[in-house]
Amino acid sequence: MTVDDRFRIRDSGTAGPVPPGYTVTSTSHGVLVEAPDGGRLLYARSGPGPAPEAPPAEAPSDASSTYSSAPEQQVDMVIVDAVQRPEVIGELRRSGVIGVTTAVVAVGGDHRVRSPEEFARRARLWGALAPGDGTVMTCPPSVWPEPRPRGPHRTLVTGGARSGKSTEAELRLLAEPTVVYAATGPAADPEVDPEWAARVARHIERRPWWWRTERTTDLAGLLRRERGAVLVDCLGTWLTWVMGECGLWEEEPPRDAEERVEAAVHELLEAWRATSAYVVAVTNEVGSGVVPATRAGRLFQDHLGLLNQWAGAESEDVVLTVAGRVVELR
Known part of the structure; x- marks a missing residue:
């Protein structure tokens, strides 16, 4: 320079x-x-x-x-x-x-x-300029960066397995001074499931050192209270937990199981709509595969597909990741 x-x-x-x-x-x-x-x-x-x-x-x-x-x-x-x-x-x-x-x-x-x-x-x-090679700039510059997304702002990142959706979600928040990483998956116990523990460890290692990880299933409460940036990874694992808590994985679910799942989903959507944070949430794209062979699989596909539709309708940005590429869904 x-x-x-x-x-x-x-x-x-x-x-x-x-x-x-x-x-x-x-x-x-x-x-x-x-x-x-x-x-x-x-x-x-x-x-x-x-x-x-x-x-x-x-x-x-x-x-x-x-x-x-x-x-x-x-x-x-x-x-x-x-x-x-x-x-x-x-x-x-x-x-x-x-x-x-x-x-x-x-x-x-x-x-x-x-x-x-x-x-x-x-x-x-990231709220930055990207000048070409050989560009002459004044300090301060004559042209300023476009404002980066700030809360309240919601971004939904969807995609298939290993499509790059978590990487894209993390990339979007690298320039934020405070980030809460909401981990909704099961706790990593290397004695019980070493492969899952290794996956979690790789995720943790690639996050910036100042990000705060909060393992929680109370996404609605977290979205209501946070004011900075929040990364949710992911809605699919959260829904898996909700359906289990409500008994939908049982062979004979309680009669009110589906109503309880819908109530939890609508509580999350209300918090998503009202949040003051800059939220980037990862979810799984369920519409690209075959119809599941089991009743539980079909229930999960239906509920997650509806959750994605509703969250997408309440989001400023929705992006689809495919083979590591990002498609903006206008």
Whole structure:
């Protein structure tokens, strides 16, 4: 990166002498350049992120206060390698370096992202600009990024097994300063089911260090109380639990089992409609397979298909993932 056609900056520091009037400082977040006119530009580091902060003994439910970090001085522009570590944007928003008047510039697009259009799509989700090679930019810029989605906002990500839906849901929230990950699946016990435990461990390892995982089936309560960003993974496992609690998996279900399932679904939909959070929920696409051979399978297909329809009708965005590609359902 060249600054004012006078000197170059690399993520390891400067390359060449710094002209009079400029200050270049290596910080924990990257290389900070302060210009003679007072402008502040940060070339964010792309190396490993900081160690996770230890949660307090009595962790509050509000995601923004679960892990605290002292706010730092805001800059005018941040340049981030958004292919190497896009979650840096969320880290810097969390620390206070990126504020509402900071322009975020995403660079680093290469063969690791399939096309310039896909790189620009991701940048829009993160509230960042994605300039082309050789672009000359002012600090602050003359063109600002489009506003990223903010709560209240609902996105439903559907797709088949191994279609990339969880990866897409996580990608959408990488630039958020606080994220609650609502895990609705069964607890991972390596002694009982080592394969499931390994799957859960891989999911945990790829999440940013500051995301808070909450294992819960009370999705309605969580959506009513959270104000930041929430990732729900997934509605299918939540519905599986609800149907079990109501007795629909039994050979002779209670007479009111279906009514209780419908009541739980409608409670969730009311919370989904009224939430103040930015919610991204993963669900399973049930309409692409054969009709299940069992009564329980057909009941699950019917209930989840209806839940997906109703949640989609109450969502600002619905996307379908197929073979790792994302199709926006207008």
